[in-house]
Amino acid sequence: MSTADPPVTSAAVKTAPDARGAAGSSRRAYLSYVAGKLAGAAVSLFAILVTSFFLFRIIPGDPVKTMTHGRKVDAEQLAALRRHYGLDLPLWEQFTQYVGDALTGNLGDSYQFNEPVLDLIRERVPATLLLTGTAVVLYSALGLWLGTRAAWRHGGLGDKVNTSVALTLWSVPHFWLGMLLIIVFSVGIGPIPGLFPTGGMESGGEHGIAYVVDVVHHMFLPVLTLVAACYAQTLLVMRSSLLDEMGSDYLTAARAKGLRDDLVRRRHAVPNAMLPTITLVFVNLGFIAAGSILVETVFSWPGLGGLFYQALSVPDLPLIQGLFIVYAGSMILASVVADLIYPLFDPRVGR
């Protein structure tokens, strides 16, 4: 990236501030840009840590009483439970303890599952990452491709069909679409036989390649549901940003050079139109960890979405807090990564 040796550059800076090497300067600018973004992320993460503690204490309900409803529990047992979960301490002490624990990677024990929150989340994360991750990659790719086509030949039949199909699927409730897919492709209807499992992530008892095949088999329909329901947003953003670019002079210039239309699109228009779409893709990547509560429920997918729903009903405070941190944290992580690689796509950023 840079041709100058770092010491030389810094010496140059010291002696002649006006004559900074261009490479060194841009690198330093990038580094300070990175440092700024990272610091910002750290601050947001801490804010989330604080918010998650206070936010969920607003949920009405005494977890200890809820857990013991219908059982005979005397004051002593209640006190023991409160002590066990640290609910007997003053709020500020609970808070400092919670922050301290969280910073050392301990998110407490779930009230209802009798297990550390971190273990519960760790158990569920792979399933959610696999499902939503695959779906985000697929629907982003599909949306980009179709969006480009739709914009390049906008107004044509392809554009109209693609856009309206995408919008229709986008407005269909995920839940309903999933159920429909189960009925048609799992159970089978008329001449269509049941091709896919109705739910879950695995049949159990499989190993090695058979296990991989089994999981792929199980995730086909949920991924299809998510892709069908979500590719519209990438498509529309890509389409409109490409449309914005299409009147630009540089494209006319490119054509004037005699470039093929195909090349003009690929080399000149699309890279510029990609910028807003990349932001969107990263926003979606941030949602990966959150998963989709509805799709996970319909397909009985053992991921974080279902866990969150269950945590809310108690309320299982440590679990809710833990999940909230994971969700928010992954969002922050995704936007930091987006910020960091954005300069690679658009050199104006970070300069």
Place this chain on the structure above:
Amino acid sequence: MQPTDENAPTPGPLHRPTPAARAGRPGRRLRRVLGAGAAALALIAATAAGPAAAKSAQDDGGDGDGDKAVLTAAVAQSVDSLSPFLAVTLVATSLNRLMYDSLVNYDVKTQEPIPGLAEKWEPSNAGKTWTYTMRDGVKWSDGKPLTAEDARWTFHTMMTDEAAGAANGSYVANFAKVSAPDARTLVVELKEPQATMNSMDLPIVPKHVWQDVEDLGKFNNDSDFPVVSSGPYILTGFKTDSYVTFEPNPDFWRGKPKFDELRFKYYKETDAAVAALRKGEVSFVPDLTPAHAASLEGQPDIKVNDGQGRRFWAIATNPGARDVKGRKFGDGHPALLDPRVREALFLAVDREVIVDKVLQGHGVEGEGYIPPRFGDYHWKPSAEQKIGYDPAKAARLLDQAGYKLKDGKRVGKDGKPLDLRMLCHSTDARDKAAGKFLEEWWGALGIGLDLQCLDNVGDPWVAGEYDLAFDGWSVNPDPDFVLAIHTCAALPESEDVVGQTDNFICNKDYDRLYAEQLAAYDDPGKRAEIVREMQSVLYDTGYMNVLAYPNSVEAYRTDHIESITAMPAGNGNIWGQDGSWSWATAVPAAEASDDDGGSAMGVVLGGGAAVAVVVAAGVVFTMRRRATAEDRE
């Protein structure tokens, strides 16, 4: 930039194909990416068909893998713990019954206590000492003998280790001492006599495995497979919210179950579970709604079991929440302290409509407290004490009580309209539906109803901050628990703690009868009579009124399961029995129906079709690309 459509190059008309143009040099990179994508799609399509086809090809009996007869049941509730010391959810306790037998079982036909791990038992010392004789020759699934020492250790641990008493500590609260003088004798000494000793259905765990557990409060019994058991099944696998698998216990003293594998598969959505049943992916689905039952009724190879429920579903009125010492708290409506107002409310409820419309026929009109399923204990109000459907009488009673009708509203002496709140479970569609009817019926009387549907009704309930509430409990063959929750002793010690009480009822007559039935441990007939009398007292207090006993509606595939035992005999239920009868005695269907072969064929065809569609799409896509590439040359 001029991003208007007019200025944008319009690829259409300007770039019509020039047929002579040579086949374009497609962007190699893009092509490669697309090729990879197409390959991935094809792979997915292939795998989609693959395992299903392979699986069905091996399928020759039941719905199993290979020649194994596998019984797969759909479940929805999460397992809280598979340790019998910790499990409280219905699903977890039911699974525990498959693994761990108990001293006393309940007869599958009559639901009366019958010998289990204990061959016989007898009270002495005025009911304070109970001696159980253990069945001879019973083995744990690892071959070690099951002795009285295992039972002693289980009870003793629950009494002494606070963590181990988490789930069932109350059962042993009255135990003074447990001893095992020899391998076949277990002696329990009580502080006070109690009738429930005849129905000791607590799971007994193997001491030689469990004594090494460091912290029983943290041990969930789901890590070391197979789990040593004494029941009909051995736990072989568990993954939270995915599956629970069992294999039959060849040494089960009642005989090895006929299925080769029992599998519980998670469906968080009943619609999906019903779809899986239609497809044959699962053999059994519990907890169906009336709509699901109606859609499955008459389907080939599916039997809907409309079993007698074990729950009652009632309206509870706040009798003025108070603690054991009589200190009042909460904010129950004072009007409900007038028995005439309560009676008027109940008189305006048409239970027939509730059963017909809300339960859509899957239930029985409510009368006494204990459901008719438990024949001996079930009680019906006599003609003169029965509060039937009589809105006219309800209006008269309200008039007498001083709540006059004014502009369509009942107004009290203080001039305030009679408006009541009612707690309902937002997760329960039945509560909401019945709430709408009550709103209408009581509205016609001039009483306003504010239906408060909450996810968490526990908090206002425990705090006594309600006027009315939908209430319901699952009743055990031994009714002690559901009776105990209305005794004065069950009231909380103070308003800050939780009592066992259901609805803050405290009645001296009821308490006296409760003590009498507990002491009647040696005369079941007399005990049943007292229990019925207690329900009569409870009915007359007018604090509780049972709307209905909802059925448990379940369905199973007759081409997987030839027979499965409902409990009690006649019209009982399958899931959530007292014991493991249904799963232990289920018989696999001899031959899978012809559908299976058909669907295997269908899978192959379907897989082929899917591949064909993908290929066709690929071809069309490539041709179109080629066309456009030419077009843009």
